[in-house]
Amino acid sequence: MxxxxxxxxxxxxxxxxxxxxxxxxxxxxxxxxxxxxxTRLEVYRLELSWGGPQDYFEFFYDPEAEALVDIAYHYLDWFDGAVRRVKPGTREWEVLERLFYSAILIE
Incomplete structure (x- = not known):
């Protein structure tokens, strides 16, 4: 199964x-x-649109390791929705990781 x-x-x-x-x-x-x-993780949610359709990214950050550990993309349209995990090592991960460290995780 x-x-x-x-x-x-x-x-x-x-x-x-x-x-x-x-x-x-x-x-x-x-x-x-x-x-x-x-494990304590911080979740940063980058919302890009809402209503129908809605889409956003979730960035999962481990503050103890000081590392981005996961990224998920959500796409929802009324009573339907889908989620995709972004795989490390892909172009998508590299772009989103750069965005996270340069514009989202600002201290």
């Missing part, structure tokens, strides 16, 4: 596990024992 075919069931299973965690004596301890990691 593909991930697309499995994802809904996996989501239900994970939510069920979290329900158990919340019912435990110490949900923080449960997470500490059962989670692989908790």
């Amino acid at each position: 593909s991930c697309e075919e499995r994802i809904d069931e996996m989501l239900r299973e994970r939510v069920g596990e979290f329900e158990e965690a919340l019912e435990s004596e110490d949900p923080v301890e449960w997470l500490d024992e059962n989670a692989l990691a908790l």
Whole structure:
């Protein structure tokens, strides 16, 4: 089975596990024992249009590593939508990464 075919069931299973965690004596301890990691990411959303259609980019930045870790492009038109992850090493990634560091992540 593909991930697309499995994802809904996996989501239900994970939510069920979290329900158990919340019912435990110490949900923080449960997470500490059962989670692989908790990573803090900052999300920068560059909105380009809204309404129908709407499109925007999301830039996922790890402040601890000081690194751009993911970029997603969203295109939505009323009751339909699509998302594409931008692959590192592609021309699209290189252009968007340059834009992020030169015009979005300004300190």
